[in-house]
Amino acid sequence: MIHYAIVGCGHIANKHVEAIRAAEGAVLTAVCDRDPSRMEPFLAKGIQSFTDMGRMLASTSVDVVNICTPSGLHAPLAIQAANAGKHVVVEKPIALTLEDADAIIQACEGNGVQLAVVHPNRFRPVMKELRRRVDAGAFGRFSHANATVRWNRNQEYYDQAPWRGTRKMDGGVLMNQAIHNLDLLLWLMGDVEEVFSYHETRLRDIEAEDVSVSVLRFTSGALGVIEAAVTLYPRNLEETLSLFGESGTAVVGGSTANWIRAWAFGDQTEREREETIYRIDHDPYGQPGHHAIIQDMTDAVRENRVPAVTGKDGRKALELVLACQRSAEWGRPVSLDALR
Incomplete structure (x- = not known):
């Protein structure tokens, strides 16, 4: 054991x-x-x-x-x-x-x-299917991608614990709420080269930002947009990840990104598309993400191998968040190479 x-x-x-x-x-x-x-x-x-x-x-x-x-x-x-x-x-x-x-x-x-x-969202059935499509080259060249987190964290949420909403312990909407979506974005699209961001503390009485918007360029040349907010009224609206390429389109959304909203690939028939959507709709959650993380770690220790989500993976997501935050603070684009 x-x-x-x-x-x-x-x-x-x-x-x-x-x-x-x-x-x-x-x-x-x-x-x-x-x-x-x-x-x-x-x-x-x-x-x-x-x-x-x-x-x-x-x-x-x-x-x-x-x-x-x-x-x-x-x-x-x-x-x-x-x-x-x-x-x-x-x-x-x-x-x-x-x-x-x-x-x-x-x-x-x-x-x-x-x-x-x-970063347990990688284990969602739809995300595993999306990764298979990326690995198969089904998108062709990517043109752009969007990562959107439109959630509600009201003042009561922040008042429940003194560390919430602080820069030193919480880190803000990108760091605390949107970072899972950013991990998925990097996992599927590859590394980011440069970002330009705005962020504000608009509606919550907290130290860190409650809304953030960024544009980015991937090292592949593809472009991207990140929108993250905890200011939605009156409850969570959506978490969406959208990928667009020369031969594929995929939009995964819902209040959490578990469901297919658009799915079209040049190498799939209409029947294959419908079968994929049906399969995801009937098991959108699959194995809970934390369960997958712990089972994988247990197996990794036994097998003396690297876990599925490594420290370097976690660092990449952190690096992107910090680049967005620095761009917003400095009022100019930030190259991720400058952080490395």
């Missing part, structure tokens, strides 16, 4: 608990949080609980540590786990600075442990 520990017992930790319980060959051994009250449900189930991560690492037979704390705390905790010889699963974003992301990656590589970043 691969033994897991969770550090940070807030809301997102529940998904990790469910995923560990569902994974074949995995078991939750310990939890850690500075607030003892958050660990009471685990104590009742006989799971070891700690308020100090160092003590947990020293006194348990943990193989993998899942970092589920606010984003600004990811780096020191992930590095501490790696230095103790533990494999690491870190929630998105991998960190809030490239320096911290690089330090996590280097600590894991230096200690010979695996590192996975939680």
Whole structure:
């Protein structure tokens, strides 16, 4: 069995608990949080609980540590786990600075442990199908792509925890809400060369931006648009990813990007198109993304292989967010090479 520990017992930790319980060959051994009250449900189930991560690492037979704390705390905790010889699963974003992301990656590589970043949307049935279409060359040359997140996070959401909406711990709408969609954009379209962005804090009483719009050029020459907002009234409207090429069009959307809204390829018959849409419509969620991440990490540890979503993948998404934020702050285009 691969033994897991969770550090940070807030809301997102529940998904990790469910995923560990569902994974074949995995078991939750310990939890850690500075607030003892958050660990009471685990104590009742006989799971070891700690308020100090160092003590947990020293006194348990943990193989993998899942970092589920606010984003600004990811780096020191992930590095501490790696230095103790533990494999690491870190929630998105991998960190809030490239320096911290690089330090996590280097600590894991230096200690010979695996590192996975939680970008679970890659495992959605429609995204796996979309990746197969990209790998088959079905789009031909890409012309452009759009990534859109139009969600609602009201003031009550931000007031629930003091770290939410801050630059130091949250990072803003691109970093906290839209980064999964940006990971998908990069996974499917390849690297970005340059961005030009605007962002504002329009409607929420927070430090970070609540709306952001960017245009970008991929290294392939294709263009792109990113729109992200948590200001939608009165609830989440959509998460959409659209890819356009010389021989293919795909639009995936809904309140979360799980459903096909447009699907046309020169190498597919109408019947094949309808069969794809039917298959996705009847199983839009598939295996929950966190379950897929934990099962993959469990298998990666057993097989001594790299996880499906690596630290470098997490760094790429972070790099794009930071480029957009710097462009908005500086009022000019930003080359991603300048960040590397």
